Amino acid sequence: MKRLAIATAAVVGLAAPAHAVLQISGTVGGVSVQCADQNFACDTNPVAGQLSIGDQTLGGVQFIGSSQTQTIGPPSNRLDTSSFQIINNSGGAVDIALAVSGTGFASPTTLFSASGGGTFETAAGSNITLSFFADSANNQGADTPTDAPGTQLFTGSHVAAGLTDTFSINSGTQPLVETGPFSMTLLASGTLIDNGSLVGRTQALVTDVTQPVSEPGTLTLLGGSLAAFGLWRSRRRQEETA
Numbered sequence: 001m002k003r004l005a006i007a008t009a010a011v012v013g014l015a016a017p018a019h020a021v022l023q024i025s026g027t028v029g030g031v032s033v034q035c036a037d038q039n040f041a042c043d044t045n046p047v048a049g050q051l052s053i054g055d056q057t058l059g060g061v062q063f064i065g066s067s068q069t070q071t072i073g074p075p076s077n078r079l080d081t082s083s084f085q086i087i088n089n090s091g092g093a094v095d096i097a098l099a100v101s102g103t104g105f106a107s108p109t110t111l112f113s114a115s116g117g118g119t120f121e122t123a124a125g126s127n128i129t130l131s132f133f134a135d136s137a138n139n140q141g142a143d144t145p146t147d148a149p150g151t152q153l154f155t156g157s158h159v160a161a162g163l164t165d166t167f168s169i170n171s172g173t174q175p176l177v178e179t180g181p182f183s184m185t186l187l188a189s190g191t192l193i194d195n196g197s198l199v200g201r202t203q204a205l206v207t208d209v210t211q212p213v214s215e216p217g218t219l220t221l222l223g224g225s226l227a228a229f230g231l232w233r234s235r236r237r238q239e240e241t242a
Contacts, residue, residue: 022051022070024081025142026098029059029090032145037070060090061192070102073209077105079184080204087197093126094192099148100203101141101185105178109207112153112176116188116203117168120160123196130169131155131187132205136178141185148185153205160196176207 022037035042037051045052045067053066065084071077081100088094114132133141135150142148153176156169186203 021104022049022068022100022102023140023142024051024053024068024098024100025145025147026096027145028061028096029094031058034142037068059094060088061094062087062089068100072104073106073207074211076209077109077184077207078204079105079186079206080202081186081188082200082202083198085197085199086192086201088192088194090194092194094194095190096192097145097187097189099142099145099185099187101147101183103138103140103183104181105184105207106209107178107180107182108210109176109178109182110210111173112171112205112207113173114154114171114205115169116156116201117166118201119164119166119199121164121197121199123160123165123193123198124162126160126190126192126196126198127158128167128188128190128198128201129155129157130203132171133185133187134176134178134205134207135183135185136180138181138183141183145189146187148187149183150185178207 023034025034026032035051035053037043038048040046042053043051044054049070051068055064057063063083063086067082069078069080079100079102081098112134116130118128120126131148131152132154133148133150133152135141137149139149153174154171158167158169184205186205188201188203192198
């Protein structure tokens with residue numbers, strides 16, 4: 001539900017450059033937009049690996065606070081997306097879809113954890129689905145709001161009920177074996193009813209990055225050094241007791 005990004009990019013009419021490392025693509029009520037990291041016509045954060053979009057109102061839907069972050073390990077890889085508040089004052093229910101993707105994540109990996117959450121306010125009947133993907137071919141995702149290359153690792157959904165409804169979706173720790181550079185993509189989609197809002201939406205995909213193991217030659221050299229040191233100590237003791 002990162003509609004903020006959607007709103008800003010739609011206003012300036014920008015397209016993300018090909019082969020972007022970190023980018024976002026979304027649609028709100030049928031209006032599609034895109035923004036890439038370091039495209040300063042829509043990215044308000046000058047730091048590479050951090051993509052932020054300014055506050056906007058699009059078609060009666062207000063977006064406040066938007067941030068996407070890519071962190072490449074070791075010790076871990078992270079792809080995060082969040083929004084502070086999304087408020088629908090359009091006069092009707094609005095469909096929203098979002099994709100956030102990053103490439104070039106480090107390997108080798110053995111584990112991943114996927115999570116997301118937020119709070120619906122006066123939004124009973126609204127819904128959200130969060131999905132998480134990894135691609136061993138390191139293909140860029142988020143060229144469209146549904147573009148998610150690779151394998152789906154986890155997905156979860158929630159339907160809002162009551163005046164306030166806080167939800168949490170979590171995969172727990174699961175296996176993920178990647179041996180070369182790979183990409184990760186987050187998808188979010190759902191419907192927000194009129195006069196409803198979504199506060200504190202977050203979504204994250206995290207993997208471990210296994211630390212490199214010493215080369216066999218290095219281990220052999222170390223073993224030889226330790227053996228030589230042991231032999232030297234043994235001879236010293238013999239000389240001292242002679």
